[in-house]
Amino acid sequence: MTIAVREARPDDLIRLATAVVAQPLLVRYGATAAGLDRDLTAALGRGEGLLVAEEQGEVVGFAWYQLRAGLGIGAYLKLIATVPGAESRGLGAALLDEVERRVALEQRHLLLLVSDFNADAQRFYERRGYARVGALPRAVLPDVDELVYSKRLR
Numbered sequence: 001m002t003i004a005v006r007e008a009r010p011d012d013l014i015r016l017a018t019a020v021v022a023q024p025l026l027v028r029y030g031a032t033a034a035g036l037d038r039d040l041t042a043a044l045g046r047g048e049g050l051l052v053a054e055e056q057g058e059v060v061g062f063a064w065y066q067l068r069a070g071l072g073i074g075a076y077l078k079l080i081a082t083v084p085g086a087e088s089r090g091l092g093a094a095l096l097d098e099v100e101r102r103v104a105l106e107q108r109h110l111l112l113l114v115s116d117f118n119a120d121a122q123r124f125y126e127r128r129g130y131a132r133v134g135a136l137p138r139a140v141l142p143d144v145d146e147l148v149y150s151k152r153l154r
């Protein structure tokens with residue numbers, strides 16, 4: 001299937017949030033469709049990076065990044081996710097490639113956090129050149145460490 005990546009529009013967000021919030025990772029972090037819709041709407045309003053991936057006209061994933069939130073040395077990938085059932089079709093790779101292309105125009109590094117239990121996502125990032133550079137113990141959930149990953153883009 002052909003994947004298209006484009007900038008998000010306000011009218012994408014409630015549908016996207018409603019579909020994506022069923023991802024087990026987001027369920028574990030207590031996300032709700034209304035809360036995610038509110039966060040993405042606010043991010044768009046602040047001019048933060050928000051890309052969506054489409055397959056056959058359906059929005060099936062997104063990547064949210066903040067251009068200057070990477071510890072003073074780069075950008076920060078706040079969240080990337082597909083809708084449940086759309087994993088492993090290359091959507092994440094297409095989204096991350098486009099985030100990196102845009103970030104590299106202004107920043108040298110892209111940083112992100114990944115849950116210690118999310119081995120699949122760790123493999124996804126490591127395969128794409130991200131290195132684990134640290135950990136923030138119990139930073140968000142009391143029983144989960146957030147691993148810090150970073151990639152030098154240029």
Ligand SMILES: CC(C)(COP(=O)(O)OP(=O)(O)OC[C@H]1O[C@@H](n2cnc3c(N)ncnc32)[C@H](O)[C@@H]1OP(=O)(O)O)[C@@H](O)C(=O)NCCC(=O)NCCS
Pocket residue numbers: 023025079080081082083086087088089090091092093094113114115118119120121122123124125
């Ligand atoms: C992580 C994620 C964005 C990757 O996008 P994708 O379209 O599935 O990835 P691609 O098809 O480009 O690459 C496949 C790789 O993604 C990873 N992946 C696949 N399913 C996954 C899942 N349910 N959760 C986390 N990572 C997954 C694996 O490393 C996989 O490689 P493998 O084939 O060797 O298992 C997507 O799987 C997802 O939304 N996962 C749930 C939410 C999440 O973990 N987000 C990252 C937060 S840090």
